[in-house]
Amino acid sequence: MHIFHCAPHIATLLGQCDQQGQGQSSGGGLLGFIPLILIFLIFYFLLILPQQKRQKEHQKMLQSLRKGDKVITSGGILGTIVGVKDDVIVLKIAENVKVEFLKSSVSQIVSRESEE
Helix, strand or coil: HHHHHHHHHHHHHHHHHHHHHHHCCCCCCCHCCCCCCHHHHHHHHHHHHHHHHHHHHHHHHHHHHCCCEEEEEEEEEEECCCCCCCCEEEEEECCCEEEEEEEEHHEEEECCEEEE
């Protein structure tokens, strides 16, 4: 019963808010989008651009893989590349143990075989 007693007060407050909002709604247009645009720009420079840069660097690293490189896969397996195909590499992970992996599963190169 107490809730119904307050209802006329809420309606009065809402009516006042509507009247105030109508007076201020003219002329806002583009100014209302400026905060949204600023938030998008912040996200772009802090999140999207660095992620794209990391992706490009990872692609370059994958393209430069060659026989003799020691690598770590995304699953945490350490091995030496003994064969490279189009999108597959063959890793030697132990004596007489060779496993095929997708190139995309390589997360980093630990060391490169020196060219002589």
